[in-house]
Amino acid sequence: MEAMRFLQEEISVTAGQPVTLRLVNQDGYAYAFDMDEFDIHAPLAANETVEITFMPEDDGRYRFYCSSPGHEMAGMVGTFIVEPQDMDVQDFRIEPGKIR
Numbered sequence: 496m497e498a499m500r501f502l503q504e505e506i507s508v509t510a511g512q513p514v515t516l517r518l519v520n521q522d523g524y525a526y527a528f529d530m531d532e533f534d535i536h537a538p539l540a541a542n543e544t545v546e547i548t549f550m551p552e553d554d555g556r557y558r559f560y561c562s563s564p565g566h567e568m569a570g571m572v573g574t575f576i577v578e579p580q581d582m583d584v585q586d587f588r589i590e591p592g593k594i595r
């Protein structure tokens with residue numbers, strides 16, 4: 496028997512941009528998608544699809560899991576990675592020796 500798991504064990508997004516996760520439960524059994532730091536607790540009925548939209552503000556690595564009893568222990572966990580927003584860096588050059 497194959498262990499229950501999320502098909503995607505890593506999700507990578509960018510900080511400061513809204514993200515929509517489409518949670519697709521392809522099983523005839525209820526699951527859930529939970530991520531405590533973002534206060535996300537989305538139950539997924541059998542064969543249900545749910546979309547959640549939120550805005551990760553701070554970069555970092557966050558743990559998601561399934562809160563159905565026993566599932567987290569069985570390996571229904573993953574990592575939600577929030578990459579820092581690219582800073583718009585502009586060169587500001589001071590040429591040496593032109594005026595002295």
Ligand SMILES: [Cu+2]
Pocket residue numbers: 499525526527561562563566567571
């Ligand atoms: Cu589960």
